[in-house]
Amino acid sequence: MEPVRKHSFPFTAIVAQREMKRALVLNAIDPSIGGILIMGHRGTAKSTAVRSLAHLLPMSQQEDMKAEMLLNGQQLLVPLFDQNKKTHVPMVDLPLSATEDRVVGTLDIEAALTQGKKSFEPGLIARAHGGFLYIDEVNLLEDHLVDLLLDVAASGVNIVEREGLSVRHPARFVLVGTGNPEEGDLRPQLLDRFGLYTQVTTITEVAQRVELVQRNEAFAKDPARFVLQWAEKQNALKEKILQARKLLSGIELDELLLGKVVELCLMLKIDGHRGEITVLRAASALAAFDGRSKVNVGDVANVAVMSLRHRLRRDPMEEIDTGKKIENALKMIFPI
Amino acid sequence: MSAFPGLDDPLITLSLLAIEPQLKGVLIAGPPGTGKSTIARAAKKLFPSDKPFVNIPLSCTLDRLVGGIDMERTAQAGKIVALPGLLAQAHGGVVYVDEINLLPQEILSSLTQALMLGYIRLEREGISQRFAAQFVLIGTYNPLEAELSASVTERVAFRVWTRTLSHLSWRIFLAAHRDSAKTIPIDVVQRVKKARQIYPQVQMHHDQLEKLCAMASNSGVEGNRAENFAYLCAKANAALHLRVPVTEQDLHLAMRLIFLSRLGSMPLPGEDELETNSKSQKSNRQQKAPDQVEQEAQQEAKNTKNQPKEPKDDEPLHDGLGKDQQAQAKKEPLEVSTEESGPIDIPKINTLTTNSRRMGKHLAGLNYRRGRFVRAVAGDPKKGKLDILASIKAALHAHPLHNNRDKTLPIRIKKEHFRIKQYRQQSGLLFLFAVDGSGSMAINNYGAAKGAALHLLQKAYIYRDQVAMMFFRRDRADVLLQPGSSLTKAYRILQRIPAGGRTPLSHAMMKCIQMAKKAQHTKEVAGVVLILFTDGRANQPLKPISEGQDRETMAMKELQPLCKELQKHLCAALVIDTKRLAYQNQKGKDIAHWLGAQYMYLPKATASDISKKLDSKINDWR
Structure with missing residues (x-):
């Protein structure tokens, strides 16, 4: 079989697209933010950014992943993967053409045929545990797969009851989706699952476009060399994320500020509590990224749009951009 | 350089692709019989002879495309053996799809992802x-x-078109050389071979790259892939001309092939006559013959040279209106903003209610x-269809094998182990709105149709419904x-509309037939529902009328067979008669009858009238 290219384009070498990069980094610091949906123009490095993110994150868990399996009336604990082999957290691609059994896992037919053994062959969801599950063109994903993902993402556990197998294993992953909104809309219940939502647009500044072409060319010509050139920047960002992770548990949040965030969500008439929770988590992660132990108004202002944009009620006839609406509300709640 | 005037662009782009495969591909558009497939097939000669050239048929299944299980070898080996699909077979070479616009969506998206x-x-x-x-x-x-x-289109560098050659001698030449092997001159093949060797040495100056990027910003293309393509295109063209330095000529070609082709939707050559003077500047440029476009491109390039424009950051790219479209909106006197027609009422639904949540679970x-x-x-x-692998799995589970060292398969598959494949068929509907844009009620009709369309789209995710909107006016019907x-x-698209003029109902019905056929072919939806807004006054026939013939009579005459043909492709239809006086004419009723449609007389239709009507019927149509 032909080897697939080894090097991926470094995250730090992506030109501009600040908001998208920031949203990805925040999720890397705190996975409980709940994932990210990147929608926007075609050809704006959405997939490149997502795929390169995992390389920034070293594998933290040392424990093997185990599944509970019910076999001949006995409850067994079977190991699924050797996590120590991995150098960075998994970034698992969920192709649009994936079948249900590959997503949740199935009977390992090879073991059954050659060793007469009943065992579980883990699916994509198991592989994404502790890392990211990435769906490109997420708005085109088949409905039965969406239903599956929603169930697992909500519970953090993958329960497989098929082909006589009875298996359950932990499945906590950050859901990342990209797409172009002109190809179709996401079902609201899937939209709601994503913690952050960023919009990307075409870079129009000529100098940045030139830079972009040059970096692409350099990468295409000699990927190994290009990756080496960016190693220093990559390591610096890696280190910063690790530091931020350590800081995260000790982040302080002002009662007053908390009240204001809730007020903001009320003003925007956002249903449920996921809105304010996401704003607070993302703001805390941003403070940690900056090396501060206290969340400030600036952190909240910086993450409010990406945390709330997709939670506003849809009104297609409204002229005003949802981002502007949130910014206006911010100005009213935090007058300078 | 080519022996084929009409095929110039296709041949150039194919040659460039054979030099730099990172240009990703070319889409060749054109009417039937203009040599599209011939040149595409002949392009095999331009690529290295040891590379695969794989043809993907329209009937290709997802398994064939991306790969699946090799049943025979799986049974022999006692372990799962994968069978690479057509795309993997094409590695290093070319994938060729004839009538790519008719490829089902799921196949197309797997193909572009791999690309x-x-x-x-x-x-x-x-x-x-x-x-x-x-x-x-x-x-x-x-x-x-179908578009x-x-x-x-955005993921490959090139979109070009072929056209019918009008020159007699060329037609004779083509007919004589219809054998595909002869359509690419041998000197071109040789040249491309040489160019491939030169290509790694080709250099582009920094100023030239800056110029290309400025062109990208000035032409308002979507995304940042275009400048990469332009860069590679210019370099490959230099190699094709056996040059190492990139010249102005290469930049002009990149400008024309990459940026100009991305300005708007594909032009249809030969339709110039249909255009009226009020058509926008943009589409006029798009309608020009390729050689004129070439001149234009050079002119354009000169302009950018003489007065380097700063890219405008405040350009509202996010609302999807390029500069050209904005200019169009300003210049067109007949454009009527829907705002003038007052607010459009859309029945609001809260998409987060428990009810829609339940409905979202798609069964x-x-x-x-x-x-x-x-x-x-x-x-x-x-x-149904037996799923062999799943059946084996079920049998194995019931009777596990022991010590299967000789790798034979004594599996006992009993009746209860049989597994059959469950499929999902699209249950969505395509709602095709056809709105009469002539007469005094045009704006009102449009507002009602737009409101109803947006209402349907708010819930479209439940059944994967689709909506299309057509507007007919003057002497043609446009798919908005x-x-x-x-x-x-x-x-974004339905914000502004043009209005006024005669009623080319026949043309609209023809377009409806095309769209309904395509929807059936690609199986993206289960059926098509037509919602036609008209005052019944068809007064613009497709055929030219001779003296003494009555415009309206002729139009109605040709309408009947068209409507009957269209009916075959519809699962339901609704005719909304918007004539001002109830006793004016019975033509709306006639049209409804021919379409087998439900007839409603609604001179002042509103969005909520239409939406309510659709909501009450929608479950019967599914």
Whole structure:
């Protein structure tokens, strides 16, 4: 079989697209933010950014992943993967053409045929545990797969009851989706699952476009060399994320500020509590990224749009951009 | 350099692709019989002879495309053996799709994903493997049949078109050389071979790159892939001319082939006559013959040289209106903003209610015969298609093998182990709004149709419904909104409309037939529903009328067979008669009768009237 290219384009070498990069980094610091949906123009490095993110994150868990399996009336604990082999957290691609059994896992037919053994062959969801599950063109994903993902993402556990197998294993992953909104809309219940939502647009500044072409060319010509050139920047960002992770548990949040965030969500008439929770988590992660132990108004202002944009009620006839609406509300709640 | 004037662009772009495969591909558009497929097939000669050239038929299944299980070898080896699909077979070479616009959506998106990634990730039926799949895509299509989605056009460097050659001697030459082997002159093949060797040495000056990027910003293209393509295109063209330095000429070519072709939708050559003077500047440019465009491109390039424009940051790219479209909106005196017609009422639904949540759980359309494979379930093989692997798994589970060292397979498959494949068929409907844009009620009709369309789109995700909007006026019918289910897109596109003029109902019905046929062919939806707004006054026939003939009589005469043909492709239709006086004429009723449609007389139709009507009927149509 032909080897697939080894090097991926470094995250730090992506030109501009600040908001998208920031949203990805925040999720890397705190996975409980709940994932990210990147929608926007075609050809704006959405997939490149997502795929390169995992390389920034070293594998933290040392424990093997185990599944509970019910076999001949006995409850067994079977190991699924050797996590120590991995150098960075998994970034698992969920192709649009994936079948249900590959997503949740199935009977390992090879073991059954050659060793007469009943065992579980883990699916994509198991592989994404502790890392990211990435769906490109997420708005085109088949409905039965969406239903599956929603169930697992909500519970953090993958329960497989098929082909006589009875298996359950932990499945906590950050859901990342990209797409172009002109190809179709996401079902609201899937939209709601994503913690952050960023919009990307075409870079129009000529100098940045030139830079972009040059970096692409350099990468295409000699990927190994290009990756080496960016190693220093990559390591610096890696280190910063690790530091931020350590800081995260000790982040302080002002009662007053908390009240204001809730007020903001009320003003925007956002249903449920996921809105304010996401704003607070993302703001805390941003403070940690900056090396501060206290969340400030600036952190909240910086993450409010990406945390709330997709939670506003849809009104297609409204002229005003949802981002502007949130910014206006911010100005009213935090007058300078 | 080519012996074929009409095929110049296709041949140039194919040569450039054979030099730099990172240009990803070319889509060749044109009416039937203009040599699209001939040149596409002949292009094999331009690529290195040891590289594959894989043809993907329209009937290709997802398994064939991305790969699946090699049943024979799996049984022999006692372990799962994957069978690489067509895309993996094409690695290093070319994938060719004839009539690519008719390829079903799921096949097309798997194809474009592989095109971008350079590999296929196979996650199907117990297989988890990656196959390298770097290839160049060559697609041909007839834009009159159906437009091609931007998810494909934007991901390949080139879109070019062929046209009918009017010069007699060329037609004779072509007819004589219809044998595909002869359509690419041998000197071109030789030249491309040489160019491939030169290509790695080709250099572009920094100023030149800056110029290309400025062109990208000035032409307002979507995304940042275009400048990469332009860069590679200019370099490949230098190599094609056996030069190492990139020259002005190469930049002009990149400008024309990459940026100009991305300005608007594909032009249809030969339709110039249909244009009226009020058509926008943009489409006039698009309608020009390629050689004129060339001049224009050079002119354009000169302009950018003389007065380097700063890119404007405040350009509202996010609302999707390029500069040209904005200019169009300003210049066109007949454009009527819908704002003038007052607020449009849309019945609001809160999408987060428990009810819609429940409806979002998608169970509709499951069956054992047709559609996209979902899963294997226990069942009688007579009822559907046997899933062999799943059946073996079930049997193995019931009677595990012991000590299977000789690797034979003594599996006892009993009746209860049979697993059959469950499929999901699309249960969505395509709602095709056709709105009469002539007469005094045009704006009102449009507002009502737009409101109803947006209302349907708000719930489109439940059944994957699609909405399209057609507007007929003056002497033609325009598809404003191609079938799709994006609310964002519909909202952007339906903001402004043109109005006024005669009623070319026949032309509109023809377009409806085309769209309904395409929807049936690609199986993206289960059926098509037509919602026609008209005052019944068809007064613009397709055929030219001779003296003494009455315009209206002729128009109605040709309308009848068209409506009857259209009816065959519809699952339901609604005719909304908007004539001002009830006793004016009975033509709306006639049209409804021919279409087998339900007739409603609503001189002042509102969006909520239409939406209510549709909501009450929608479940009967599914």
